[in-house]
Amino acid sequence: MTPFLRNILVVARRDFLAIVATPSFLLFLLAPLFMVAMGLAGGMGASQLADSARGAGRIVVIADAADVEALRAADRRLRDTFRGSEAPPQLEVRLVGAAPADPRIVAREKGADTYAVMSGPLAAPRIVERNADGSSGRYLALLAGEVLRDRAAGRVAPAAPRFESLQNGGASIAAQQSIGFGAVFVIFLLTLLLAGQTVSSLAEEKGNKVIEILAAAVPLESVFLGKLLGFLGVAVLFIAFWLAMAFGGGLIAATQIDAASLAAAGKAGKAAGALASMPATGWPFFLGVGFAYFITSFLLLGAVFLGIGAQAGTVREIQMLSLPITIFQVGMFSLSAAAASAPGSGLARFAQIFPFSSPLAMAARAATDGDKAVHLLALGWQALWVALVIWLAVRLFRAGVLSGGGNWKFWARSKGR
Amino acid sequence: MNDFSVEASGLTKYFGDFKAVDHVSLAVPTGSIYGVLGPNGAGKTTSLRMTLGIIDPDEGTSRLLGGLKPQSVRGRIGYLPEERGLYPGMKAREAIAFMGALRGLDWSEGRRRAATFMSELGLERVIDEKIRKMSKGMAQMIQLIGSIVHAPDLIVLDEPFSGLDPVNQERLEMLVRREQARGATILFSTHVMAHAERLCDRIAIIARSARRFEGTVDEARALLPMQVRYTPREQGDRAAVAANLPAGAERRDDAWHFAIEDSDVEPLLARITASGHGVSGLSISRPALHDAFVHIVRQVDADFAADATEDAIEEASA
Numbered sequence: 033m034t035p036f037l038r039n040i041l042v043v044a045r046r047d048f049l050a051i052v053a054t055p056s057f058l059l060f061l062l063a064p065l066f067m068v069a070m071g072l073a074g075g076m077g078a079s080q081l082a083d084s085a086r087g088a089g090r091i092v093v094i095a096d097a098a099d100v101e102a103l104r105a106a107d108r109r110l111r112d113t114f115r116g117s118e119a120p121p122q123l124e125v126r127l128v129g130a131a132p133a134d135p136r137i138v139a140r141e142k143g144a145d146t147y148a149v150m151s152g153p154l155a156a157p158r159i160v161e162r163n164a165d166g167s168s169g170r171y172l173a174l175l176a177g178e179v180l181r182d183r184a185a186g187r188v189a190p191a192a193p194r195f196e197s198l199q200n201g202g203a204s205i206a207a208q209q210s211i212g213f214g215a216v217f218v219i220f221l222l223t224l225l226l227a228g229q230t231v232s233s234l235a236e237e238k239g240n241k242v243i244e245i246l247a248a249a250v251p252l253e254s255v256f257l258g259k260l261l262g263f264l265g266v267a268v269l270f271i272a273f274w275l276a277m278a279f280g281g282g283l284i285a286a287t288q289i290d291a292a293s294l295a296a297a298g299k300a301g302k303a304a305g306a307l308a309s310m311p312a313t314g315w316p317f318f319l320g321v322g323f324a325y326f327i328t329s330f331l332l333l334g335a336v337f338l339g340i341g342a343q344a345g346t347v348r349e350i351q352m353l354s355l356p357i358t359i360f361q362v363g364m365f366s367l368s369a370a371a372a373s374a375p376g377s378g379l380a381r382f383a384q385i386f387p388f389s390s391p392l393a394m395a396a397r398a399a400t401d402g403d404k405a406v407h408l409l410a411l412g413w414q415a416l417w418v419a420l421v422i423w424l425a426v427r428l429f430r431a432g433v434l435s436g437g438g439n440w441k442f443w444a445r446s447k448g449r
Numbered sequence: 450m451n452d453f454s455v456e457a458s459g460l461t462k463y464f465g466d467f468k469a470v471d472h473v474s475l476a477v478p479t480g481s482i483y484g485v486l487g488p489n490g491a492g493k494t495t496s497l498r499m500t501l502g503i504i505d506p507d508e509g510t511s512r513l514l515g516g517l518k519p520q521s522v523r524g525r526i527g528y529l530p531e532e533r534g535l536y537p538g539m540k541a542r543e544a545i546a547f548m549g550a551l552r553g554l555d556w557s558e559g560r561r562r563a564a565t566f567m568s569e570l571g572l573e574r575v576i577d578e579k580i581r582k583m584s585k586g587m588a589q590m591i592q593l594i595g596s597i598v599h600a601p602d603l604i605v606l607d608e609p610f611s612g613l614d615p616v617n618q619e620r621l622e623m624l625v626r627r628e629q630a631r632g633a634t635i636l637f638s639t640h641v642m643a644h645a646e647r648l649c650d651r652i653a654i655i656a657r658s659a660r661r662f663e664g665t666v667d668e669a670r671a672l673l674p675m676q677v678r679y680t681p682r683e684q685g686d687r688a689a690v691a692a693n694l695p696a697g698a699e700r701r702d703d704a705w706h707f708a709i710e711d712s713d714v715e716p717l718l719a720r721i722t723a724s725g726h727g728v729s730g731l732s733i734s735r736p737a738l739h740d741a742f743v744h745i746v747r748q749v750d751a752d753f754a755a756d757a758t759e760d761a762i763e764e765a766s767a
Contacts, residue, residue: 236536241530250551
């Protein structure tokens with residue numbers, strides 16, 4: 033092991049242990065639990081609201097007795113085309129003559145959300161609808177047209193389609209793009225949560241004056257890199273912990289599934305379908321390279337924040353710096369997200385080359401582009417930038433803080449001594 | 450390998466317009482104990498930092514351990530900074546091993562040596578205690594151990610005695626002598642003359658950013674004339690006694706105090722013996738390093754004051 037590497041590891045080891053061996057680290061580790069709990073509570077509340085509101089919606093046709101059956105049949109046929117939330121509200125058919133006949137009054141009846149009411153002859157119906165842009169009124173018009181067409185053409189035997197799944201024949205581009213976007217989002221979220229800490233990491237050494245011992249004993253480059261590595265270790269530990277939790281949770285859930293809950297099988301099948309829509313480079317490579325990009329993304333942004341934080345003199349300055357830093361991260365995310373949804377464009381090319389968005393954009397590219405060699409190039413390019421940022425940060429630190437140039441830096445107190 | 454462990458020449462550092470260090474040169478012979486003395490704010494710490502390559506000098510160079518760049522021999526140097534710093538959450542043993550590890554010492558060896566050192570210095574009770582629970586002096590001893598745990602060839606201590614009680618100061622002196630016996634070169638700064646006088650083979654005095662003296666302790670003391678304390682047996686005729694003594698002799702209680710040049714010792718003795726006033730007490734001694742130091746620093750300050758007056762006169766006449 034070279035002395036340089038050994039120095040890095042000594043610093044990294046100290047930082048890692050100092051962070052992990054504190055009670056507050058437990059809080060940090062478990063913080064996502066609060067997020068999950070809040071999310072669950074919110075989600076349940078929202079879905080209950082949605083549940084209670086659903087079923088109360090309706091569309092109403094006021095029709096002659098002769099048309100009722102035809103309308104119902106047409107509704108059954110058409111409704112089959114729609115899935116899930118796209119389905120039109122429940123159809124209610126009323127006979128003409130039953131009071132009240134005015135569609136506006138029907139629409140205002142209490143106890144149900146009435147989206148549209150159709151009355152009058154089917155050839156020229158009058159449709160009252162709540163939203164001019166809504167589809168309910170159009171659906172009623174379609175229904176009327178269907179009934180008329182049936183009547184004119186007589187009963188036509190329905191087509192007998194045979195559905196074949198495309199799932200194994202290759203992933204759709206849309207699915208790959210959304211996988212790419214997912215990768216961008218996950219890496220961004222993890223970096224946002226974890227890399228921001230590095231901004232305050234040198235504040236400790238400045239506060240307790242250990243920085244001079246470090247600066248005297250080892251090259252500053254290895255101090256910076258060591259700190260970065262220590263934080264990366266914490267981040268990886270954090271991710272590993274939650275992956276293990278998720279995996280364990282999945283196993284427990286798997287043992288709990290019994291025949292009664294086979295109803296969920298439909299959903300599981302869907303998930304399997306999503307899994308089957310492979311990223312272009314294949315799952316193992318994609319996950320591996322995604323992790324590698326997380327590391328370079330962490331190191332790149334972490335190095336920038338470390339360098340900026342090293343210049344800050346007080347805790348307040350560090351707090352002030354956290355906003356521009358977050359905005360910078362969000363900017364990189366937006367750029368990469370835009371690139372992920374337009375693979376092959378000039379914007380995507382830019383996002384892939386620009387060093388700070390490169391890890392995110394390249395992870396997205398791994399989902400849509402089968403070329404694997406380019407990732408080696410990208411990782412090398414990003415590593416080069418990590419080195420460059422560290423080099424620059426150390427230069428600035430030496431010139432500014434260690435030389436006591438400006439008066440707002442900690443070393444300035446030793447001025448003239 | 451040559452005979453000097455530290456060769457710094459012409460070190461100069463500006464902080465803004467202020468010249469904190471002005472062409473300071475240090476040459477520390479290998480195996481010696483070397484003191485850098487100076488009043489507060491003279492530029493000692495900045496000079497040491499530049500010597501060790503922690504900050505870059507604006508001018509001048511520093512070579513250590515036989516003409517090597519400071520950055521290339523980090524593992525062979527031990528340094529106690531003036532601003533003491535340890536991680537408060539670390540245990541003493543770990544803190545020492547950490548500082549050793551930074552200098553390339555194996556962790557387990559560092560822990561072992563930490564325990565040995567601490568037991569020797571009477572700190573065995575706190576070997577596994579966290580730094581934040583210790584007194585300032587204790588923490589300082591821990592840091593001192595940390596800076597020599599890897600058995601460095603060159604040990605640089607910035608104000609090592611400040612903040613220590615007399616017992617620990619004594620222990621530190623013992624430690625410094627032992628490290629010298631091991632073959633290490635020790636360079637330390639202080640403004641307490643007693644330690645320098647007892648320990649140092651050579652000293653440099655820095656005042657007002659520049660080096661004002663370099664040499665042995667005796668050479669420094671020789672800068673001032675010898676001090677005489679003479680008590681005549683017969684106190685009767687003061688004027689007659691004073692006539693035999695150099696002008697400016699001062700009488701305090703029964704004794705006369707005055708300074709004489711080295712060449713005047715024998716004539717003085719002859720005159721006193723001949724005078725018939727008798728001798729009930731006589732001491733002729735070199736002034737302490739303390740006096741030499743104060744003398745040098747005052748002289749420098751006086752020069753500065755004169756310069757300032759001249760400037761003021763020039764300005765007024767302009």
